[in-house]
Amino acid sequence: MLRSVFRLDDAVRAGMTPDQLRGRMYERIGRSVYRRRDTVIRPVDVYAAFSRSSPDTYLSHTSAALAWGIWLPPRIQPGFPIHLSRTGPDRTVPRQKNVIGHWSSAAPADVREIDGFRIASPALAWTQLAGSALGLEDLVVAGDALLQDPDGPPRAENVVGTNPLATTEELERLLQRRAGFRGRRLAMEALPLLRARADSRPESIVRQRLIRQGFPESEANPVLGFVEGRRIRPDLADRVHRIAVQYEGKQHNEEAQLGRDILRDADLERIGWISVRTDKAFFTPRGEQAFFDRLRAAYDKRGVIIGRVRRA
Template identity: 40%
Template sequence: MAPRSSPLLSPVFTLDEARAHGLTDYDLYRAGLESPKPGLRMAAGHQPDPLQVAGKLATRDPSLILTHQTAAHLWGLWLPSSMREPTIHLARRRGHGGIPRVDGTTGHLTAAQDQDLRMIRGVAITSPAWTWTDLASERLTLRELVAAGDSLLQRPDGPPRSGRHEGMNPLSTLAEMRELVGRRPGICGAPLLREALELVRTGVDSSPESWVRTGLLDEGWPEPEVNPLLSFEDGWSVRPDLAYRQWRIAIQYEGQHHFTEAQQYASDIHRDDRLSQRGWETIRLSSRVLTPVGWGEFTDGLRRAVQRQTR
């Protein structure tokens, strides 16, 4: 079932749905409704979410499948800011009709099989793993594709998913992703997809954590562990976002609430103090690390921390 606030539960409706509720064409005319796409209606002045429109188009034509960016937004994959506003991508399976031609949408033919599709409230959507492989054709960078892949493998006991997104963590497995990449050797972006697959990791909690990890690899740093459980002799344990055990350095990416919520802030300070008492150093990061200046500050600080920890 779709989550309560899913875009698939939308104020956009099909003419068939209206008629099923006893409304006549004259009723619809008198209501002054607008038509975002042929066969769809919505209240005048309403700004429809593209995902709402996509879902209703697929409801109206059961041969349509939501794919690419549309499916990625519904699954809640971590996407770059250039994809913040979803575009409508519709597909049909090969042998089940031609490429969908609907104004304002991008049409595809897909080789997806039954096991590669999910049905949500009567709408067919490509599976999370298949959706990720489709993104290889969307001009993502390697780091962006890795982040999208990491988002499929979040740990079930990690941060809760948004109520707008479908599914539960983890959305896929590394084995499923590997099988699909092997099954689609000729798709657009296949070389980049294969490279990204080798860098995807399980248990990442956020896209900034993914970016920090891959950024460190790009600069020749050893790969940090992702959300490792650090257990100490006194029975205390902690799970930092990233860690270098060999240097006893923990890296924590703190979202805005870590700085604005007093209880969370105090908890973070207490955690870092306890790590310090056990010989560990914690580097705390904010969204500034995603800027060139902030990144330079972070790596300089990391070098100094390594020097201190290896004296």
């Protein structure tokens, strides 16, 4: 049975005729790539069909990052155009409808085959993001996504791979091998800022901005202990001063989750910690400043004065 997105050779093997493909049920979306109009297409199926265009072509750049489930800015969404890279001595790039083509010097080991299509390894995709108009903060976020723990939140639907997608050692080795690629300087700057165990893009951003504001660096999602069998695992924790930061995503508005949040903060208080919470308001200038003020007040209670740092 054909997938919602398929190639011409798949259709031929299934016994379809050219007239059928020209009918109203199907739409050509790329060179020898078609979709069924009556089905919802999955991004991974689109990536698979396009990346199978030739043996030396593989999914790359932001398209590969999206397929792996790497955290990217909201402005980067699945869809067209798709990034494909080609290796080879002639340095030709893929050219077809709905495709941005690249020539790549990647080693064979840096390209994976998964779910029937070829794709840049998570580490290679991260280095490609460094040259794809991401700033330092977003590149660190993407790198944190590679280092997630297996026991973190479930991965998004319709992405490939399992956590962790890469290690810092793997990224270091790749940067040593890939000299001179576009974005290498930014990748080298970002690498020492990556941290394991982050659970979300907002959490990674909050952690980075805390450091830039002069707060002590916090550890992501450590298990601090148990209270009556409940695991205490704050989003960010400064163990030295016993201050926890919690980022409340939209799921925290649900009644059952609100109850768990109240209990979690009570558990932290019982073991002598201060919990400071924030949410999507952090991503407004006023909300961010209000959060930093609350956090400074928490450090004041510990006898630690945190000065104000002008935001870059």
